[in-house]
Amino acid sequence: MENQFFVDSEHLSPESLEKKHRLENEPSFRKNHMEYMSGMEIIESDVCKNVMAQMNSYDYSKYTAEDVKAALEHNTCTIDDFKALLSPAAEPFLEQMAERARLETSKHFGNTVYLFTPLYIANYCENYCVYCGFNCYNHIKRMKLSVEQIEKEMKVIADSGMEEILILTGESRGQSNVEYIGEACKLARKYFRMVGLEIYPVNIDEYKFLHECGADYVTVFQETYDADKYEKLHLLGHKRVWPYRFDAQERALRGGMRGVAFSALLGLSDFRKDALASALHVYYLQRKYPHAEMSLSCPRLRPIINNDKINPLDVHEKQLCQVLCAYRIFLPFVGITVSSRESAEFRNGIVKIAATKVSAGVSTGIGDHESKYTGKETEDVQGDEQFEIDDNRSLDKMYKDITDEGLQPVLNDYLYV
Amino acid sequence: MNNDKLIIGGHEFNSRFILGSGKYSMKLIEAAVKDAGAEIITLAVRRANTKEQESILDYIPDGITLLPNTSGARNAEEAVRIARLARELGCGDFVKIEIMRDSKYLLPDNQETIKATEILANEGFIVMPYMYPDLNIARDLVNAGAASVMPLASPIGSNKGLATKEFIQILIDEIDLPIIVDAGIGRPSQACEAMEMGAAAIMANTALATAGDLPMMASAFKNAIEAGRKAYLAGLGRVLTRGASASDPLTGFLRD
Numbered sequence: 325m326e327n328q329f330f331v332d333s334e335h336l337s338p339e340s341l342e343k344k345h346r347l348e349n350e351p352s353f354r355k356n357h358m359e360y361m362s363g364m365e366i367i368e369s370d371v372c373k374n375v376m377a378q379m380n381s382y383d384y385s386k387y388t389a390e391d392v393k394a395a396l397e398h399n400t401c402t403i404d405d406f407k408a409l410l411s412p413a414a415e416p417f418l419e420q421m422a423e424r425a426r427l428e429t430s431k432h433f434g435n436t437v438y439l440f441t442p443l444y445i446a447n448y449c450e451n452y453c454v455y456c457g458f459n460c461y462n463h464i465k466r467m468k469l470s471v472e473q474i475e476k477e478m479k480v481i482a483d484s485g486m487e488e489i490l491i492l493t494g495e496s497r498g499q500s501n502v503e504y505i506g507e508a509c510k511l512a513r514k515y516f517r518m519v520g521l522e523i524y525p526v527n528i529d530e531y532k533f534l535h536e537c538g539a540d541y542v543t544v545f546q547e548t549y550d551a552d553k554y555e556k557l558h559l560l561g562h563k564r565v566w567p568y569r570f571d572a573q574e575r576a577l578r579g580g581m582r583g584v585a586f587s588a589l590l591g592l593s594d595f596r597k598d599a600l601a602s603a604l605h606v607y608y609l610q611r612k613y614p615h616a617e618m619s620l621s622c623p624r625l626r627p628i629i630n631n632d633k634i635n636p637l638d639v640h641e642k643q644l645c646q647v648l649c650a651y652r653i654f655l656p657f658v659g660i661t662v663s664s665r666e667s668a669e670f671r672n673g674i675v676k677i678a679a680t681k682v683s684a685g686v687s688t689g690i691g692d693h694e695s696k697y698t699g700k701e702t703e704d705v706q707g708d709e710q711f712e713i714d715d716n717r718s719l720d721k722m723y724k725d726i727t728d729e730g731l732q733p734v735l736n737d738y739l740y741v
Numbered sequence: 742m743n744n745d746k747l748i749i750g751g752h753e754f755n756s757r758f759i760l761g762s763g764k765y766s767m768k769l770i771e772a773a774v775k776d777a778g779a780e781i782i783t784l785a786v787r788r789a790n791t792k793e794q795e796s797i798l799d800y801i802p803d804g805i806t807l808l809p810n811t812s813g814a815r816n817a818e819e820a821v822r823i824a825r826l827a828r829e830l831g832c833g834d835f836v837k838i839e840i841m842r843d844s845k846y847l848l849p850d851n852q853e854t855i856k857a858t859e860i861l862a863n864e865g866f867i868v869m870p871y872m873y874p875d876l877n878i879a880r881d882l883v884n885a886g887a888a889s890v891m892p893l894a895s896p897i898g899s900n901k902g903l904a905t906k907e908f909i910q911i912l913i914d915e916i917d918l919p920i921i922v923d924a925g926i927g928r929p930s931q932a933c934e935a936m937e938m939g940a941a942a943i944m945a946n947t948a949l950a951t952a953g954d955l956p957m958m959a960s961a962f963k964n965a966i967e968a969g970r971k972a973y974l975a976g977l978g979r980v981l982t983r984g985a986s987a988s989d990p991l992t993g994f995l996r997d
Contacts, residue, residue, distance in 0.1 A: 373863045430897070430951055431898050431900075431947065431951070432898060434766070434950055434951070435766065435948075435950075610844065610845060613845060614842060614843045614844060614845065615841070615842040615843065616844060617842065617844050635910050657844060657847075659845075732766055734788070736787075736788070736815070737785070737787055737788050739786065739787040739789055739813055739823060739826070740924050741813070741814065741819040741823060
């Protein structure tokens with residue numbers, strides 16, 4: 325079973341449709357995804373080579389129950405132990421893995437759960453990523469917030485009590501340039517204690533600029549570490565360049581950011597290999613930049629506007645839980661974020677085992693926080709959402725639910741220094 | 742025993758248990774004060790920097806000395822800035838320096854810690870540096886103006902006990918400041934052992950925070966620390982390495 329990603333909008337001109345179809349059907353019509361575009365900074369690094377060597381040689385079918393038991397008994401989880409924990413042989417040991425993961429989480433994080441909310445400030449996009457609601461051929465309401473509108477949204481969010489914000493844009497340098505994002509960061513510093521960014525990858529000096537504007541955490545999802553598969557899913561735009569995206573976290577750290585976050589989008593390719601590569605991406609970068617804070621996310625594919633059939637295929641909740649437990653046992657010190665793509669039940673359960681951060685009061689649309697938070701009807705134009713969320717709990721509800729589970733919600737544990 | 746005070750920077754304390762800050766909860770603070778008798782409670786400035794309704798500062802009972810720490814600092818300059826912020830927040834003059842350049846094990850950076858200690862001591866802070874137990878570094882900290890020295894027993898949060906025992910003993914023997922064992926103490930018996938060695942106080946957090954019955958564990962730590970202190974003051978009896986000592990001297994046959 326594969327997802328059927330291609331959707332033709334009746335709003336596209338015949339020329340656009342023709343180009344879209346050629347991109348979809350003619351590999352030679354697409355740009356080389358391993359070749360940097362002009363303006364993209366190339367850095368010297370062996371991290372990618374190390375991650376890829378491990379991923380390419382990973383044969384998860386060779387691991388047995390004995391390997392999994394041994395991995396669970398070891399004090400320190402080696403790369404090979406981690407490979408065993410990600411393999412199908414570990415599925416019957418999910419409960420034992422969860423117990424070990426819970427122990428590691430409590431050693432490093434106690435019973436705390438951090439809360440944040442994303443703020444999408446624009447949904448223009450120059451890429452054609454076939455699974456994404458923002459892709460340039462998808463017919464959705466496009467919007468970019470003005471500086472005044474951004475501030476209004478931030479006020480509404482800050483009034484709810486939230487102290488950490490993640491600023492997101494669609495990937496369009498043309499519509500949302502670095503200066504525009506920098507202005508948003510400066511505003512965010514006024515209203516929030518911690519400002520993260522999830523935007524298109526940029527060069528070191530641009531990360532440095534954004535850091536000076538107040539951002540201190542950069543999230544870039546690689547989507548899939550399988551470059552051949554990546555090529556078939558990201559057909560057009562700067563995002564098509566796989567290696568430039570891979571090195572984004574390292575450029576961000578060199579630009580002075582305190583922390584970086586990583587993820588594959590599970591369901592796009594072989595999820596065990598993608599999970600292995602995501603964690604090793606963290607592992608090798610941590611060895612190189614030991615001061616940096618690192619975190620992992622674990623999103624699965626979700627339905628989008630105009631394509632409600634998209635789903636994460638063989639990555640069911642059990643597999644997702646297995647991946648998260650394996651991450652925790654292999655990398656006890658990293659933050660693990662679970663987004664509102666997952667259900668309230670799943671998130672309530674996983675924060676007791678492995679996750680340390682969850683979003684609340686989430687909208688993946690543009691400019692709709694006031695109507696969503698206060699129920700106030702608005703005449704203002706709003707932009708469409710990137711994907712459908714599952715858990716729509718408000719901050720207050722999330723705070724209460726976490727407390728009721730015997731855990732401690734934390735709104736801030738951070739200083740910008 | 743009544744006159745046996747812990748003195749740090751000219752301030753006197755009766756209790757030799759200090760609550761660490763890693764895993765905070767209001768229940769933990771309550772148990773530390775009520776059941777473990779803590780008079781000093783560490784506070785991560787970065788956690789206090791919140792608008793949260795349940796601000797930690799509101800939960801510190803009267804009469805408790807706050808020990809703000811600089812967790813999150815990656816170098817001396819950041820630690821100094823955090824310490825100054827703590828003072829602005831009204832946390833007093835005590836500061837525990839924590840500087841980590843390693844997000845995996847959270848091991849302290851001794852060199853940067855010396856730099857920050859010197860700057861902050863000159864600004865009138867009562868500086869309590871967290872460090873990896875090294876005699877030369879400890880001497881430098883004394884010269885830099887530290888009010889105590891806080892060597893780690895084992896990696897923070899690990900509950901692994903006195904992995905650095907020999908080196909902590911050297912600090913106790915050679916340094917004239919209170920040596921406060923910080924990080925890694927996982928059970929009361931380990932706290933007791935450190936106190937028997939001559940440590941001035943114990944800082945712990947995870948050992949209590951992750952206990953099944955928090956108040957009971959807090960009180961177990963109190964008893965263990967007091968027992969260890971008494972044993973140290975009483976002077977430990979000698980430990981025989983093999984068998985009993987002969988009642989007749991082995992050298993009794995010697996005539997001149």
